[in-house]
Every structure is written in structure tokens, then in C-alpha cells.
Amino acid sequence: MDSTLLKGLTVLERLAASEAPRGVSELARSLGLTKSNVHRTLQTLVMAGYVRATAAGTYECTLKLFELASSVLARVDVRHVAEPFMRSLADQTHETIHLSLLDKAEVIYLHKIDGAHPVRAYSSIGGRAPAYCVASGKVLLAYQEQALVHLSDPLPAHTSRTITSLDTLRQELEQVRVQGFAINRGEWREGVCGLAAIVHDAMGKPAASIGISGPADRLDPAALRRFSDVVVDAARGLSRALGYNPIAQSPRPIHTGASG
Template sequence: MDTTLLKGLRILEMVARAPDPCGTTELARKLGLNKSNVHRVLKTLEAASFVRKVDDLGRYGVTLKLWELGQISFARIDLKTDAQDTMKWLSAETRETVHLSVLDGSEVIYLDKIESQEPIRAYTTIGGRAPAYAVATGKALLAWEPTEAAELLAEAMIRHTSSTLEPAALKGELSRIREQGFAVNLGEWRESVGGIAAPIRNADGNVEAAIGISAPRIRIAGDRVAELATLVIRAASEISERLGYRKGR
């Protein structure tokens, strides 16, 4: 166990819960810690923007960073709840694995999933990660990221299969995704696995997440791409509406 980290979390929690700003001496006494250790931890938390010094007495209070992180977590919990019925519908319609994903830097995190009903299916785990540029939900999210973010991502891209896009090709792909409203992955992360995804928007119209299906690549081919894309876009639209998004508003 990392005792330094544990001390830091205990101090942060006490400062957050305290009705008034806290000083080093007070925190050390209440937590049974050495004053110099508490002071050092507070300086680290201050550097990371979790706490700030509020007066000349050296007392500390929390910043809005904790609130921001809490809001993100709360929103994601709501997102999972709002998406659940639609995910079940999409799973029943397609018989493929359904994912709900969010973007975290250059990766997507699988926030929720429903397994395919087919005996041969794509394998992923809730909480698992994948390179955003090589999976459908990731590309559906990246398509609406600022240009600078996409350029930074290009520098970190790794070729996972023979189908993984080069940075220049990815740029054109993201443009097409914005035009057509959905993303397709044809073996770009795992050679035999494909996917189709569409973006989910919140009440402000910002892309917050993506919903998509994953399946053996052979089942995402030909005319079925358009058929599946229609269903995925419908699912994304339904969840977006539940989050308060109104197109053209």
C-alpha cells in the first residue's frame, strides 16, 4: 500500500469536509500525522490544484477541481442509466456486442457493454481501454475533437494491424465521419474485429460519448454496414435526446 498517497487522500478529504479552512497544525493533530509531512502533502495538493491557501494564516481550502471531477463522474453514471434501454434495444436488433464509450486522451474507455447473443463475438471488458483512432467508438468521438487534439494524437499513433490508418488517412476519415454521422472500424485494432459507432450529444450539443457495436469483421461487410449504421445512429439519437439534446435548437 502506498502510505504517502493514502495520507494525501486523507488530508484532501478532511480539508474538503471541514466547514472552515484548515491549517497544517490542525490537520496534523486530527490525523495524527507529522506537521512537516502534512505541510509537504498540502504543497503537493496545491501544485496539483486540488487545494489553495486562503489566508495569511496558512490555512487551506479545496478548489473547484474536486467538484469538476465529481460532476464528470456523476454525469457518467447518469449517462449509463439513460443509455441502458437503448443499448438493450440495439443489442436485440443487431445481435452484436454493444458498447458505450467515452474519450480519455488518446484512448476510449468502455463505460458499459452488452454482450452479443452470437457464439462468436468480439471480446472487451467494462472499464477496458482501446486506442481511440483504431476503434469505431473512438473515431466517432475524435471526429468532433478540436483540430489541435487530433494533431497531437497523430504523433502518438501506433500501427496495430495492417488496417490501422496512417495519420494523414485518419484526418480524412474523421472528416467523412462528421459528414455521414457514423464511424466504421474494419480490423484497425484487432485484425478480425470490426465495429460501427455514432456520437452521443449532451444538452449543450457537445459530443459526450459514443455508442457502437463490435463484431467479427466478416459480419460487418457489404450491405450490412449501411443497415447497422442506421440502427446505431438511431440509438445515438435516442440517448442524446434523453440527455436533453435537441437537433437544430
């Protein structure tokens, strides 16, 4: 493992996640590195064009990161194809709509459409959340169970409703596969609920999840039941638009010639 490269990427990730420029001392303290190490790393990133120094002596990321991300996003067709389905879902539910991907133990919000209500769930494109705590993540885990190796047991609790047992999570994921959608009952943020369904690609593999989120007082159990059909329909429509054919992907019976 190249420790120098790893430190550089760690500093870059911390800067990218910061809402404001950061100083050498602050970065060193938050990352557990020496100031000289952080300073050398920042100078290398500046020379490479990923970071720039401000007049105040702090550092911030340049748009070079955005250029790289845009190149990656351009190859993710699901974001472009999903737009009309997300718009339709937003019109039907008036809640915030998310298109999400799974990255190890976390869900990443690839795209979103804000809800029409003045009070809505806060999130941002590129933001992350623990997959086992949110509906979009749970439905992805249900169809990509190999990702469970990235989870600890017990699972960290974020609210009083968080599932903290891996066995309990596995049982819920089984239920998700049976019913076709996942629910978040305030497990990541107090008072924020959600519902999501899986999106398949042309090969029948899980490509993303599409779902809704909003305050628990609006997305109560009755509302979640009411919206489950429209969310599942949106996911199926998007899957078909990506080339998914559930009939072609389903196992075909083997005819042996025997009667009866």
C-alpha cells in the same frame, strides 16, 4: 510537478490494471523504478487504504478505488440513460454494444452489453483502446478534433489495416461527420470490426459514442451498411433523452429585411 505523487499514482494504476496481485520486484521491473522506491510507495498506499498486502507477500488494490469510481459514475448520467437504447440496439443487431468516452488519445468503455452470439468481440468496462483505431473513438475524434494533439504522426500500427497517417485520419474524420457514423475495419484487432455514432448532450456537445462491434465475418461491409441506420437512430434517441435539440442547436438565419 510532484514526482512522489506521480510515482504513487503510476504504481496504483499498474496494480489496478493487473489481473493478479503483483510483487515489489515485478512492479519495480515493469515500471523502471527501484525496489526500495516501489516498496515505500506501496506502504503509503496501504496506509491510505488503496492497496493491501496478501499472505503471499504481493499487493493488490482494495475496493476503495471502486468506491471512488462509483462516485464519479454516479455523476455521469449518460450511462443510466443509455441503458434502454443499448438494450434495444443489442436486440436489433445481436452484437456487442459499447458506450464510450474519449480520454485524450484513448477511448474508454463506460458501459457494454455483450452480444447474443457465442463468438463475439472481447472488451471490458473501463477498458481502453487507441481512439483512432476503433469506431467509437473515431466518431468522438471527429467531433473533438482538439484531441488530435495527443496523437503522433505517423500513428502506431496495430494491424495491417490501421490508419498510420494523421492526414489520412483527418480525411476519414471529415467523412465521419458527413455520413454520421464511423467504422472500424479491423484496425485495432485483426478480424474485429465495428460501427459507432456520436451522442450529444443538452448543450450540443459530444457526450459519448454508442456503437457495435463483432467478428469481421459477421460485420462485413454489407452488414455494416445495414446496421448504420439503427446505430445512428440509437445515438439520436439517446441524445434526445439527454436533452439535445438539433433544431435549437443549429445556426438560425439572420433576417435583414431585404427581399429576393
